[in-house]
Amino acid sequence: MVVTWILTLSVILTLLAFPVASDWTSTPFNAPSYPLAVRTPYLSAWFPSPEGGVALNQAWPEFWTGATLGWAGFAKVDGVAYSFLGESSVTNFTKATQVSAEFTSTRSIFVLSAGPVDLTVTFLSPIEPEDLVKQSFPFSYLSVSASSGDGSSHNVSVYTDITGEWLATDHTAAINWTTTTGDVLTHQSQLKNQTEYTEGDGRILQGSMFYSTRNVDGATYQTGSSTVVRSYFISNGKLANTRDTNYRAIDNNWPVFAFARSLGQVTKDTPQYAVFSIGHVRDPVIKYIQNNGVTFEGRSYYFWSTYSTISGAITAFLSDYSEALSRAKALDEKLQTAASSISSDYADIVALSMRQTFGATELTISGSPGAWNTDDVLMFIKEISSDGNVNTVDIIMPAWPAFMYLNPKLGEYLLLPLLQYQATGQYPNKWAVHDLGAHYPIADGHDQGLDEKMPIEECGNMINMMLDYTQRTGDASLVKAYPIHLNQWAEYLVANTLFPANQLTTVDFDGPLPNQTNLAIKGIIGIQAMSVISRKYLDDAESADSYSSIAASYLKTWLNYGISSDDTHLVLEYGNQTSNVLAFNLAMDKLLGLNFIPDSVYSLQSTYYENHLAKYGFALDSRSTYTSSEWMIWTAMTTSTSIRDSFIKAIHNWVSSGKSKTPFTDRFDDATGSSSANKNRPVVGGNLALLIL
């Protein structure tokens, strides 16, 4: 009877929900991959769910690269064991039945029925744009709540563990671990061979994992081989409070670091829950080049300015759970409300973009214990999958809207490392640097000037972002501190942007091309932006006049070369009548409120997009059928409302199609929906572009 009822209920819910994923409801849709614990480039746990959907206990979570992350969950209900997370090979349990899966901006929430009890499994990765201490915590929450599904009261305990797979992809790596007890139970584990600032397979070979829960009545722990520890819970509904000190390789009898929590008698009206925190901490975090090119500063997480120990930080993080949950719900609601004013499809896209964007960043300070310099805040961002570059200018630019929407100050913290480095004079080129280091977390600059060459792209980006930051905040200190560089980059644009040489743009996967219409206009708008900066903030009317008259005359020439001879659209490259382009750089005019581009260009392009829309959008340019969500949404700032909505619909169709099982990819085929290796990149922050107009 009960089984029939559950099946009937899930059928009804399935029919009500859309799109359909397997036999549980998916809200708002089945995500390609659900963010589980996504807070830094190295705390990035996901749950892939390709077409049809995968229940939380049908597979293991994965690191963003696809490497397995052992993260197990069991519950014991009136003596019967159920699994709710991961795919363990131990025996004597049944799988709880997934009832629903949901994602919001900050949370992924799964409900599974474990016999007569419903388990709500919530993965909360906080986004704390206003609180630098909390934003810098490299921790995430797992909460497991149990309530009675049949009205009777039930005896429930829950279990969870992690394996050493969170430390390295190479399972032969030797690890060790300790368990500390006190107000909080914490398992700390790390690689025995620590290598500062070094990655292997996308992991950082430095620092430690921390898995914790509050040491309340009914909390138990155990370390040992996965089979022994999981079976112990399945048999006993609790753990033995014992430690395995036979330190060994990750895959040598698979050591796990486990907790169990008794939730006692659970009724319908009094659900009980247990909270766990998971994190990866290293110190120093970033190696940052100094003003001599020889020495480097080791920068630390911002939270050290408030907490002198990791255990203090974890205790605060765990104690803060219900407040953090309220703040998360408020942030989810704020984004949902704002984005829904455009469309509910748009709100879904925004929600899936948030953790991925912030999860590529880390907030740091300089100093040392007792003498932290909280005035020296720098934020670092990893390009993630396209390569490991540090603070890439043409990654910050597409991602920019997420930071501007939530706290523009974060934009300043992202730009400052680039500005400080170029102010040292160590970068030899006269254009703006592409990034601050070839591989995260080493921000060692490019003293040889051999960074990926995107001169017009990055000069335009830097000027445009600095004006945008200044206009939004009214804080002119940033532009006032770097006038020489701004002018140098503007001069570079004056000399080079009208007829661009064979340069790369941010869509570098399509290779370089001379005379690119979309690149040229970024530079021309940059010159116009520089005239605004000169006039409004640098008190330099003479430069302002000169820049604005140059920009105006360049615009005339650009209209001549950029528009096709039949006056139907912008071409990809001057003179090539069979080419076309998603002219996303026109959005810089809207972003900055310049009113510089004639409306006729916008309507021309709107009509062209409308007539040439493929199933999943409009390709970046006519060289390939690849497009990207964030550049379509940036472009939607410049189009008619109907094209804006068509772009949003196309992106929504694609991301909900089940064709991908990776973190949000920003590069997919506009017709087939197949995607490239670009995944988990922070550029999806650009999906918020329509919120910052």
Ligand SMILES: *[C@@H]1O[C@H](CO)[C@@H](O)[C@H](O)[C@H]1NC(C)=O
């Ligand atoms: C499974 O449960 C049965 C019955 O309780 C027990 O005899 C058996 O030892 C258990 N097997 C394992 C692997 O724990």
Ligand SMILES: *[C@@H]1O[C@H](CO)[C@@H](O)[C@H](O)[C@H]1NC(C)=O
């Ligand atoms: C574990 O390895 C680290 C890094 O080599 C070392 O500093 C630490 O003392 C070791 N801990 C234990 C418990 O062996």
Ligand SMILES: *[C@@H]1O[C@H](CO)[C@@H](O)[C@H](O)[C@H]1NC(C)=O
């Ligand atoms: C430690 O790791 C580094 C970086 O992966 C490697 O080069 C080195 O050989 C390792 N050392 C030992 C003793 O395994």
Ligand SMILES: *[C@@H]1O[C@H](CO)[C@@H](O)[C@H](O)[C@H]1NC(C)=O
């Ligand atoms: C509840 O379950 C736990 C663990 O399975 C067990 O130790 C305890 O005796 C049970 N309590 C009751 C009241 O049945």
Ligand SMILES: *[C@@H]1O[C@H](CO)[C@@H](O)[C@H](O)[C@H]1NC(C)=O
């Ligand atoms: C760019 O276009 C201009 C005008 O047609 C032309 O003179 C110039 O040779 C082109 N530049 C390149 C690098 O092809």
Ligand SMILES: *[C@@H]1O[C@H](CO)[C@@H](O)[C@H](O)[C@H]1NC(C)=O
């Ligand atoms: C014009 O553009 C199309 C599409 O981008 C390209 O295939 C073609 O080779 C270009 N023609 C010339 C003459 O460069």
